[in-house]
Amino acid sequence: MKFFVDTANLSQIQEAHDLGILDGVTTNPSLMAKEGITGEQAVLDHYAKICDIVDGDVSAEVISTDFEGMIKEGEILSEIAPNIVVKVPMIQEGIKAISYFTRKGIRTNCTLVFSAGQAILAAKAGATYVSPFIGRIDDISWDGMQLIKDIAEIYAVQLFDTEILAASVRNPLHIVDSAKNGADVVTCPLNAILGLLNHPLTDIGLAKFLADHKKANG
Numbered sequence: 001m002k003f004f005v006d007t008a009n010l011s012q013i014q015e016a017h018d019l020g021i022l023d024g025v026t027t028n029p030s031l032m033a034k035e036g037i038t039g040e041q042a043v044l045d046h047y048a049k050i051c052d053i054v055d056g057d058v059s060a061e062v063i064s065t066d067f068e069g070m071i072k073e074g075e076i077l078s079e080i081a082p083n084i085v086v087k088v089p090m091i092q093e094g095i096k097a098i099s100y101f102t103r104k105g106i107r108t109n110c111t112l113v114f115s116a117g118q119a120i121l122a123a124k125a126g127a128t129y130v131s132p133f134i135g136r137i138d139d140i141s142w143d144g145m146q147l148i149k150d151i152a153e154i155y156a157v158q159l160f161d162t163e164i165l166a167a168s169v170r171n172p173l174h175i176v177d178s179a180k181n182g183a184d185v186v187t188c189p190l191n192a193i194l195g196l197l198n199h200p201l202t203d204i205g206l207a208k209f210l211a212d213h214k215k216a217n218g
Contacts, residue, residue, distance in 0.1 A: 002024060003016075004059075015190060026058075026109070026167065048081065054083065058085065061086075062089075071097060071100060071101075074088070074108075085108060085109050089112050094110065108129070110122035112133065119162075129164075129165040130151065131167040132147050133167050134148060135174065148183050153182075164184045170188070170192060172195035175193070
């Protein structure tokens with residue numbers, strides 16, 4: 001399973017890259033705004049900086065909701081770097097845009113997916129990635145992980161090439177469960193990935209090793 005970080009923060013992206021486990025980055029307008037990146041050119045320049053750090057795919061989101069606007073934005077975004085993936089919302093105009101981008105050889109990430117039916121449409125349109133938002137599904141007392149499992153089963157039966165990108169991931173358990181249920185990619189804040197490092201027995205064991213070493217070596 002690939003690890004993407006869901007952020008526009010360059011220092012966090014660099015930290016994840018330095019760990020040697022970073023496969024890509026996802027962003028959205030909210031994450032850009034959080035970093036104080038505003039204005040069309042500033043956003044494009046920031047995507048370029050992310051692509052300078054990351055060898056893997058970088059999802060750059062369109063903000064238009066009409067077909068013509070999505071196409072215009074997506075073509076501009078795709079010119080930033082070869083590893084840019086155009087992020088398109090799961091709406092009727094979005095599916096139309098994904099189909100267009102697929103024909104043009106521009107890779108896409110279909111975002112805001114909340115059902116298996118939506119995931120089927122995204123795959124049929126040729127999306128490179130489909131992004132089910134598991135955390136937001138859990139928030140309304142549905143089962144986000146069941147959705148990952150359902151999509152994985154459908155894609156395996158139908159031989160779809162679209163990769164399942166588990167999004168709205170909030171904690172280390174989400175990451176582990178996404179891997180168990182067939183996600184190809186997980187995208188999350190860096191602290192969720194770092195949380196995988198933590199276990200009390202690791203801390204206890206390391207403290208004992210260091211204490212024994214100190215005793216043996218004065």
